[in-house]
Amino acid sequence: MKNFILHNPTKIIFGKDVVSDFLWKEIAALSARNILLVYGKGSIKKNGIYQQIMEILEDKSINLYEYSGIKANPIVEDVNHVVAEHKEKSIDLVLAVGGGSVIDSAKIIAAALATNENDAWNFFTGKQKIGASLPLFAVLTVAATGTEMNPLAVLQNEKAMQKLGVRSSKIYPTLSFLDPSYTFSVPIPQTMYGIVDIIAHALENFFAMGNAQLSDAFALSIIKESMEIAPLLQKSPQDYDLRARVMYAATNALNNLCSYGKERGNWEAHSIGHVLSLLYDIAHGASLSIAFPAWMKMNTQAYPEHFQFLAENFCLENGNEAVVEYFEAFFKKIGVPLRLSDINLGKEEKQKILSTLSKDSRLAKNYSKVELERLFDLMLGE
Ligand code: NZQ
Ligand code: ZN
Numbered sequence: 001m002k003n004f005i006l007h008n009p010t011k012i013i014f015g016k017d018v019v020s021d022f023l024w025k026e027i028a029a030l031s032a033r034n035i036l037l038v039y040g041k042g043s044i045k046k047n048g049i050y051q052q053i054m055e056i057l058e059d060k061s062i063n064l065y066e067y068s069g070i071k072a073n074p075i076v077e078d079v080n081h082v083v084a085e086h087k088e089k090s091i092d093l094v095l096a097v098g099g100g101s102v103i104d105s106a107k108i109i110a111a112a113l114a115t116n117e118n119d120a121w122n123f124f125t126g127k128q129k130i131g132a133s134l135p136l137f138a139v140l141t142v143a144a145t146g147t148e149m150n151p152l153a154v155l156q157n158e159k160a161m162q163k164l165g166v167r168s169s170k171i172y173p174t175l176s177f178l179d180p181s182y183t184f185s186v187p188i189p190q191t192m193y194g195i196v197d198i199i200a201h202a203l204e205n206f207f208a209m210g211n212a213q214l215s216d217a218f219a220l221s222i223i224k225e226s227m228e229i230a231p232l233l234q235k236s237p238q239d240y241d242l243r244a245r246v247m248y249a250a251t252n253a254l255n256n257l258c259s260y261g262k263e264r265g266n267w268e269a270h271s272i273g274h275v276l277s278l279l280y281d282i283a284h285g286a287s288l289s290i291a292f293p294a295w296m297k298m299n300t301q302a303y304p305e306h307f308q309f310l311a312e313n314f315c316l317e318n319g320n321e322a323v324v325e326y327f328e329a330f331f332k333k334i335g336v337p338l339r340l341s342d343i344n345l346g347k348e349e350k351q352k353i354l355s356t357l358s359k360d361s362r363l364a365k366n367y368s369k370v371e372l373e374r375l376f377d378l379m380l381g382e
């Protein structure tokens with residue numbers, strides 16, 4: 001087992017009504033006065049979460065600033081805009097209410113405000129280190145990314161045509177509220193994309209080198225849990241226990257629980273998915289259900305022991321092939337796209353996709369031009 005440091009500073013408050021019960025107490029404990037509320041394109045107004053938060057904050061002696069309009073697959077241009085608008089406001093708490101897109105944007109807004117950074121893209125290119133951040137509270141509304149308890153943020157830059165992640169211990173949320181009932185309104189397709197994302201995180205952590213059997217067992221349990229819940233949730237989207245189970249799985253799939261004691265995981269499927277989201281603005285999970293099977297087919301020889309472990313634990317005969325087929329069959333069953341044609345893309349996209357794949361530093365380092373072409377063909381289903 002590899003040496004590791006376990007220090008996750010995010011406090012999680014999990015369960016029904018936790019926002020009504022704890023949000024104001026926690027804000028008061030921080031003595032926050034100038035609060036910046038960040039949210040997305042309007043789902044929180046439709047499902048009543050916004051109104052609930054407004055009721056909690058009304059009549060309190062605070063200045064509440066709002067930014068709405070963070071898009072799914074969020075862009076750094078929006079983040080820079082929010083920072084410019086609020087840098088003179090002495091913000092002392094950022095309150096993010098939404099899914100991964102909103103929380104990731106809020107993480108970077110909090111860091112840019114704390115460090116007077118006008119162009120947050122500098123954090124992603126490595127030009128600037130994240131040296132500090134404002135406190136960040138997150139109210140999670142989609143179970144998927146794990147951002148609620150991790151030090152990562154992912155943004156796109158439309159001009160540079162890149163989707164990049166940044167990791168910094170400064171951007172763990174201070175506190176995340178996880179009320180599973182807040183996810184009742186997530187449409188079933190989006191819920192399934194979340195489940196694909198959870199499985200991808202567990203798998204990518206698992207496809208790391210090194211022996212840490214308990215970390216692998218956590219990953220395997222999260223995958224099995226997600227596979228069991230998905231079809232049940234399709235039938236009963238308002239089932240609190242199912243929503244709670246998937247939310248807890250999502251948080252633990254990417255808060256390092258599945259990687260302590262191992263090398264860094266293999267995140268190439270995410271890099272491929274980010275290219276698809278960048279070019280076609282498809283949901284993160286939908287990009288992964290296309291990328292992952294192709295990545296697996298390319299890598300069966302590189303990870304024989306990992307495939308054998310999965311085959312044994314899912315009771316599959318015929319080794320590698322059966323493992324890939326097993327995950328493909330599951331993705332098909334839950335109705336997420338498996339091939340580029342499922343999102344109406346064909347051969348004509350080849351040059352565009354290949355040239356963007358080859359600009360990704362991780363993929364460019366690990367794959368030759370011919371291998372990237374093979375990857376594209378596999379995503380086409382050829
Ligand atoms: O914008 P609104 O109106 O809020 O609608 C959102 C959005 O359209 C909607 N939604 C959210 N909560 C809802 C809801 N609709 C109904 N009821 C609710 N309760 O869902 C749509 C998708 O939201 P989004 O935040 O984009 O989804 P997700 O949580 O999957 O986040 C995806 C983003 O996170 C990044 C992805 O790349 C992508 O940009 N990731 C972040 C990671 C991290 N920080 O650790 C790791 C991941 O691998 C991932 O890369
Ligand atoms: Zn992901």
